[in-house]
Amino acid sequence: MAGHSAGTEIEQLIQLLARLPGLGPRSARRAALQLLSKKETLMRPLADAISEAADHVLTCTTCGNLDTQDPCSICVDTRRDAGVICVVEHVADLWALERAGANSGQYHVLGGTLSALDGVGPDDLNIAGLVNRTMSGDIKEVVLAVNATVDGQATAHYIMDQLEGSGANVSQVAHGVPVGGELDYLDDGTLAAAMKARRPF
Amino acid sequence: MAGHSAGTEIEQLIQLLARLPGLGPRSARRAALQLLSKKETLMRPLADAISEAADHVLTCTTCGNLDTQDPCSICVDTRRDAGVICVVEHVADLWALERAGANSGQYHVLGGTLSALDGVGPDDLNIAGLVNRTMSGDIKEVVLAVNATVDGQATAHYIMDQLEGSGANVSQVAHGVPVGGELDYLDDGTLAAAMKARRPF
Ligand SMILES: [Zn+2]
Ligand SMILES: [Zn+2]
Numbered sequence: 001m002a003g004h005s006a007g008t009e010i011e012q013l014i015q016l017l018a019r020l021p022g023l024g025p026r027s028a029r030r031a032a033l034q035l036l037s038k039k040e041t042l043m044r045p046l047a048d049a050i051s052e053a054a055d056h057v058l059t060c061t062t063c064g065n066l067d068t069q070d071p072c073s074i075c076v077d078t079r080r081d082a083g084v085i086c087v088v089e090h091v092a093d094l095w096a097l098e099r100a101g102a103n104s105g106q107y108h109v110l111g112g113t114l115s116a117l118d119g120v121g122p123d124d125l126n127i128a129g130l131v132n133r134t135m136s137g138d139i140k141e142v143v144l145a146v147n148a149t150v151d152g153q154a155t156a157h158y159i160m161d162q163l164e165g166s167g168a169n170v171s172q173v174a175h176g177v178p179v180g181g182e183l184d185y186l187d188d189g190t191l192a193a194a195m196k197a198r199r200p201f
Numbered sequence: 202m203a204g205h206s207a208g209t210e211i212e213q214l215i216q217l218l219a220r221l222p223g224l225g226p227r228s229a230r231r232a233a234l235q236l237l238s239k240k241e242t243l244m245r246p247l248a249d250a251i252s253e254a255a256d257h258v259l260t261c262t263t264c265g266n267l268d269t270q271d272p273c274s275i276c277v278d279t280r281r282d283a284g285v286i287c288v289v290e291h292v293a294d295l296w297a298l299e300r301a302g303a304n305s306g307q308y309h310v311l312g313g314t315l316s317a318l319d320g321v322g323p324d325d326l327n328i329a330g331l332v333n334r335t336m337s338g339d340i341k342e343v344v345l346a347v348n349a350t351v352d353g354q355a356t357a358h359y360i361m362d363q364l365e366g367s368g369a370n371v372s373q374v375a376h377g378v379p380v381g382g383e384l385d386y387l388d389d390g391t392l393a394a395a396m397k398a399r400r401p402f
Contacts, residue, residue, distance in 0.1 A: 007269035009254045016247045021235050022228035023221075026385075031221040032254070033293055036267055039255050046217045047251035050236065053210045054244045057237055066237055068208035092234055184227075 010036075062133070064109030064126050066091050074098075074107060081105040083140040086195075087130060087159065089113055089147060093183045097145065100188035102195040105143070108133065113151040114158055127159060134166045143198055144172040147182050160201050170201040211237075263334070265310030265327050267292050275299075275308060282306040284341040288331060288360065290314055290348060294384045298346065301389035303396040306344070309334065314352040315359055328360060335367045344399055345373040348383050361402050372399040 010032060018028035035043040059065075060072035067073055074080065084105025088094050089112055097103045110125045122128075134142055142163060146152040160170050174197035183191070211233060219229035236244040260266070261273035268274055275281065285306025289295050290313055298304045311326045323329075335343055343364060347353040361371050375398035384392065 007258060007267075007274070009250070009257050009269055010267065013250045013254045016243065016250050017221075019235075019243055020218075020224075020232040022224055022232060027223035029293060029296065031223065033267075033291070034220075034222050035251065036254065036258055042217065042220055043251060043255045047248050047255065049210070049214045049217050050244060050248035050251070053214045053233070053237065054240050054248065056210050057208060066208075066211065066234075068210055073208070090234070092230060095230065 062129075063107045064091070064111060064129075065094055065107060083138055084143060085130070085133060085139055085141070086143045086145050088145050088183070089152065089155075090184070093145065093147075096184050096186070097191060097195070100191040100195075102188075102192045103143070103145075105141075110146070110155065113146065113149070113155040115151045122158065125155070127162065130159065131162050131166070134163055134168050139166070139168045141169045141171060142166075143195070144170065144201060145183065145195070146172075149182075156201065171198040172201045173198050263330075264308045265292070265312060265330075266295055266308060284339055285344065286331070286334060286340055286342075287344045287346050289346050289384070290353065290356075291385070294346065294348075297385050297387070298392060298396070301392040301396075303389075303393045304344070304346075306342075311347070311356065314347065314350070314356040316352045323359065326356070328363060331360065332363050332367075335364055335369050340367070340369045342370045342372060343367075344396070345371065345402060346384065346396070347373075350383075357402065371402045373402045374399050 013035075014025070014028045014032045017023055017031050018025050023031060035046065056068045057066050058068065058070045060067055060070050060075055062071045062075045065072040065074055069076075081104050084103075085108050086097065086103045086105055087108045087110060088097065089110050091109055094107050094109060108126070108130045110127065110130070112120055112125055114120055114122065114125065130142075133139065144156045144159060146156050156172060163170050173194040214236075215226070215229045215233045218224055218232050219226050224232060236247065257269045258267050259269065259271045261268055261271050261276055263272045263276045266273040266275055282305050285304075286309050287298065287304045287306055288309045288311060289298065290311050292310055295308050295310060309327070309331045311328065311331070313321055313326055315321055315323065315326065331343075334340065343360075345357045345360060347357050357373055364371050374395040
């Protein structure tokens with residue numbers, strides 16, 4: 001990557017950095033140089049932060065969120081509405097909704113969407129956990145905040161079928177979400193509006 | 202950054218990742234999630250690679266290159282032309298020239314350019330080292346491969362003045378380098394051609 005002028009340690013660093021989303025080979029090289037020019041203020045703190053997070057960040061066995069505790073801080077927060085579960089595809093979507101302050105209830109992270117093309121079936125997603133939570137708890141509403149993509153909508157339909165007879169109302173965020181768009185790319189206002197205008201599924 | 206849903210460890214990780222060039226807050230969040238989803242195959246190896254590089258990568262006291270040995274592997278490579286020094290602003294430029302195979306001589310990394318605006322004077326750059334190398338060694342040519350910017354050209358003129366009487370020919374990479382452009386962004390062919398067509402300064 002860097003040519004035969006750079007040592008193996010630098011090559012290895014660049015190759016791993018290049019695997020991060022948003023960093024290609026060139027920006028990985030620039031990132032490596034940036035790190036090496038700030039060893040004490042950036043490079044060692046980053047190595048420590050990555051190790052710390054690897055050691056202490058867990059997946060919440062209840063909702064699928066990432067946190068340093070299990071159940072996560074959202075699941076144990078008694079100020080939140082325990083009767084509402086907002087279903088998202090990825091943790092990034094949960095973060096986006098939290099930044100927007102758009103959901104005062106709980107969450108459930110599916111881990112993706114059903115996809116015939118990619119061979120993703122119901123057992124590959126955290127759908128059974130959602131059904132269990134909804135059936136066993138006093139859940140009055142399940143809000144589907146999945147992406148407005150074909151796969152997202154197919155997943156929403158599948159989940160609605162699974163939750164039939166649970167007694168919970170199943171709603172879906174309003175289609176203010178642009179068709180084909182992804183939740184994580186939306187501004188806070190759009191997300192908040194889409195949540196507010198949610199309708200029965 | 203991630204909202205109050207994420208633990209301090211994740212926040213800290215995202216904030217440090219966001220300081221890398223090419224990563225904003227959003228891509229830093231995505232990078233953090235990518236790391237957490239690949240703890241053993243990407244996250245821990247990256248933490249190790251950063252630590253290893255921080256521990257073992259040095260700045261060559263002769264030329265300013267980064268390597269795990271000092272003098273660096275280029276400076277001690279007897280197959281290279283010891284009579285030619287190619288002067289670059291940054292290590293990234295050295296890497297770019299090495300990838301292009303455009304320089305078979307030595308290098309000298311200045312660490313930037315003179316800049317009245319940014320208050321960068323000759324003492325802030327590794328110019329004295331270049332003058333020493335040129336005066337003391339059997340240097341027959343110094344090739345200035347600095348950027349075709351105003352500051353780069355001012356730096357080239359300053360260096361030429363300093364090398365007067367050294368006995369070395371001072372040349373400059375051809376102005377195939379786009380005016381205002383930066384070396385590190387050029388394709389290998391352009392870099393090789395610019396080196397080949399270098400002219401006396
Ligand atoms: Zn949880
Ligand atoms: Zn060197």
